[in-house]
Amino acid sequence: MIRIIGLIALFGIAMVGLAFAGLYGLSEAKLHDVSYDVAFDTPIPTDAASIEHGRHIARTRGCFGCHGQDLQGKDFGEQWDWPKRAVAPNLADYARNHDDATLEAAIRQGIGSGGRALMSMPSFNFARLTDEDTAALIAFLRSAPVVKAPLPSAELGWLVRWDIVRGAETGLDVWADAVPALEHDPETEPGLAHGEYLAMTMCNECHGLDLRGEWMWGPGPPDLYIVSALDRAEFEQIITTGTGQDGRDLGLMGLVAPDRFPELSQDEIDDLYLFLSSLEDKPVPENVFWRPE
Ligand code: HEC
Ligand code: HEC
Incomplete structure (x- = not known):
C-alpha cells in the first residue's frame, strides 16, 4: 500500500515537473520567434x-x-x-x-x-x-x-x-x-517634423505608442493633445520638473522627467510644444492593442 502511494506521489511530481518544463520550452520558443529588420550598417562616428x-x-x-x-x-x-x-x-x-x-x-x-x-x-x-x-x-x-x-x-x-x-x-x-510611422515632412514642415520626432522617441514610452493616451493597465498618462491647453512656459515647467500645474505630483513623470528633460534645448522644447499642440486637431486612432475599448 505504502509503495503504491509512493509511486503515485512520484508520478505526480514527475507530471508537475514535465508541465513546468513544457511551459518553459514553449515560452522560450515564443520569445525567440522574432523577425529582424535589415542588419544595421550605418557607420559609427568617432568625432x-x-x-x-x-x-x-x-x-x-x-x-x-x-x-x-x-x-x-x-x-x-x-x-x-x-x-x-x-x-x-x-x-x-x-x-x-x-x-x-x-x-x-x-x-x-x-x-x-x-x-x-x-x-x-x-x-x-x-x-x-x-x-x-x-x-x-x-x-x-x-x-x-x-x-x-x-x-x-x-x-x-x-x-x-x-x-x-x-x-x-x-x-x-x-x-x-506597432509604433506608427512619423507623418510630418522635415523638408516642408521642419518644426512640426522635429517636434514629432522628439515626442515619438521620448514621450510615447508612457503616453501611448501614438501619444494619444494609453490605458492598457487602467487609467494611465493622458493623451498629449492636452498640451494645447498649456502656454509655452507652463509646458516647459511641467516637462523639466515633472511637477504638474499647482505643484501636482505626476507620479512616474515626476521620477523620470527631472532625470531626462532639463537638458532639452529651447529649440527642442519649442518644436515639441508646436507639434504636441497640433494633436488637438487630429483624430485619435482606434483599434490599437495598447488602448482597448
Ligand atoms: C515614464 C513615463 C512618462 C514619460 C516618459 C513621459 N510622461 Fe508625461 N506623464 C506621465 C504621467 C504618469 C503623468 C501624470 C498622470 C496623472 O497623474 O494625471 C504625466 C503627465 C503629463 C502631463 C500633464 C501634466 C498635468 O499637469 O496634468 C504632460 C503635459 C506631460 N506628461 C507631458 C509629457 C511629455 C511632453 C513627455 C515627453 C517629453 C512626457 N510627458 C513623458 C508619465 C510620463
Ligand atoms: C524603463 C527602463 C529602461 C530604459 C529607459 C532603457 N532601458 Fe535598456 N534595458 C532595460 C531592461 C530592464 C533591460 C533588460 C532586458 C529586459 O528585461 O528587457 C534592458 C536591456 C538593454 C540592452 C540589452 C539587451 C539584451 O541583449 O538583453 C541594451 C543594449 C539596452 N537596454 C540599451 C538601452 C539604451 C541605449 C537605452 C536608452 C536609449 C535604454 N536601454 C533605455 C531597461 C531600460
Whole structure:
C-alpha cells in the first residue's frame, strides 16, 4: 500500500515537473520567434561632436535612469513584480562586447542578444530614432567608461511565461513594430517634423505608442493633445520638473522627467510644444492593442 502511494506521489511530481518544463520550452520558443529588420550598417562616428550628441540622446531618452547614472546596470528587483526580476545590463560593457547590429536590434527593435525578445526594455520608445542618432548613441556608449557593479541574473516568472504561451503577453519586439510611422515632412514642415520626432522617441514610452493616451493597465498618462491647453512656459515647467500645474505630483513623470528633460534645448522644447499642440486637431486612432475599448 505504502509503495503504491509512493509511486503515485512520484508520478505526480514527475507530471508537475514535465508541465513546468513544457511551459518553459514553449515560452522560450515564443520569445525567440522574432523577425529582424535589415542588419544595421550605418557607420559609427568617432568625432567628439557626434559622441556628445550621442550622450544627449542617451540622457533625454532615459538610458541613464534605467541603466544607472554610470551605465553600470540596475536591478529592478521587486519594483516590477511581473517579470519577477528585471535587470538592465551594464551598457558601457555591453556596447563594447556586442556588434552594431545587435545593439541596434536591442535599442530599436526590442530584440536582445541571442535573438530573444526583450520583456522590460522600452524599445518602442526608440523605434523611430534615426540611423544617425542611433549610430551616435552607440558611439557614446562605447566611449563611456566601464564602471563594474555586481548584478543578479534576470528572471521571468511562471505567470508571465503562461501569459506569453497563451498570447496574453507579448515581447517588446511586437510593441516596437506597432509604433506608427512619423507623418510630418522635415523638408516642408521642419518644426512640426522635429517636434514629432522628439515626442515619438521620448514621450510615447508612457503616453501611448501614438501619444494619444494609453490605458492598457487602467487609467494611465493622458493623451498629449492636452498640451494645447498649456502656454509655452507652463509646458516647459511641467516637462523639466515633472511637477504638474499647482505643484501636482505626476507620479512616474515626476521620477523620470527631472532625470531626462532639463537638458532639452529651447529649440527642442519649442518644436515639441508646436507639434504636441497640433494633436488637438487630429483624430485619435482606434483599434490599437495598447488602448482597448
Ligand atoms: C524603463 C527602463 C529602461 C530604459 C529607459 C532603457 N532601458 Fe535598456 N534595458 C532595460 C531592461 C530592464 C533591460 C533588460 C532586458 C529586459 O528585461 O528587457 C534592458 C536591456 C538593454 C540592452 C540589452 C539587451 C539584451 O541583449 O538583453 C541594451 C543594449 C539596452 N537596454 C540599451 C538601452 C539604451 C541605449 C537605452 C536608452 C536609449 C535604454 N536601454 C533605455 C531597461 C531600460
Ligand atoms: C515614464 C513615463 C512618462 C514619460 C516618459 C513621459 N510622461 Fe508625461 N506623464 C506621465 C504621467 C504618469 C503623468 C501624470 C498622470 C496623472 O497623474 O494625471 C504625466 C503627465 C503629463 C502631463 C500633464 C501634466 C498635468 O499637469 O496634468 C504632460 C503635459 C506631460 N506628461 C507631458 C509629457 C511629455 C511632453 C513627455 C515627453 C517629453 C512626457 N510627458 C513623458 C508619465 C510620463
